[in-house]
Amino acid sequence: MRYLALVRQTDLHPATRHSVGLPTELEPRTGAPIPMGWPRIVLIHSDESGIFLDRYTHDGQPAGDTWHSSIEEAKEQAAEEYDGMLGEWLVVPESVPDDKLVEFAEQSLR
């Protein structure tokens, strides 16, 4: 089962920083890792590796993912990370493909 929520655009900033590149502590020569995009939706889904909280930008590009031991833990991560910005959770029908998630969220949750 997949769960999805919108991240509202406000003056607030997410509590978690998602980036690409080795942490500065491991690779000080390269400077700070490059931040990933600003998320428009968050998606909880699962597979054999566990529960994942994925973030996607308004145009559907990946904006970070975290692993969790349960759906509740993933929701708690999202609530804390996007405190004051997170919308309601919605169960995503199986008929909605991954590349239509943002469109589905905009239509269903706005």
Place this chain on the structure above:
Amino acid sequence: MISDQARIVNYNWGGQGESSVFPNGQAGDASLGNTATEIDWPALTQAQTYFTPGPGSGSNNAKQWLGTFVANGQGTTGMLYRRNRYFDPNSGQFTQADPIGIAGGMNAFGFASGDPVNFSDPFGLCPPWSGCIAQAIANWGAQRGGTLGALALNSGAALNGAFEASGINDAASGGEALGRGDIKAAAGFLALTFGGEAFKGAKLLKNVHGGFATPDEALRGAERWLGEGYQELDKGVFRSKDGIRQFRMTVHDLTDSKKGAHVHFESVGKDGKVIQNAHVYLNPE
């Protein structure tokens, strides 16, 4: 030899001239590539041979592009240049050890795992190309031992299986496509291997030397990141003894079709929430 008409042709990946420059700095027309005299490069006496005939030339003798101006990547020593290493056609072996170590096969000087009929090795790394990540991870795990080593071994095996299951065996021909300059095939191969948008981001990061890491670099980094006494929370999820750092390399991460194979270096808050999450893409090179 340089004549009044001599110029340096700037070739694209496909071996086609895109532009040219005359000795006085004046830009030249790439379309003159078949008629203008080109500057001879060392060990190359027929530079025009490596210029793809223009449309309508009637020739089907389109030449391969191996990332070098010399014939079949052959340098002045007679060795065949394969981007990462030179291959000696006389001995049938590379002249330097495989830069990814035994991940490319137990014989670090061998060619195409001893199977040149079914495999090629355009990058001098290992065949098939996409399998390098999986093999490197698995071999690192086998060598390293311990909990992280075992996970690496399992993840590498799972990744290999995933590649086979997903039909990305085309990666072998994808590597060849890169070698011969078939841009369309190569782009498809890269998209399959790294994911479309993710690859764009990775290329950007490569400019600052931070986006890519080889499996070996990533796993060595993981040991430094976690320190002594780390524990495995779940398969592929490791947390430091003090609980503030986490390294993640699940099968999900390694087979991610959207972002490409990657691992995570994470910082964890006192309440267990992730507060920093650095993605590092794996690159077999």
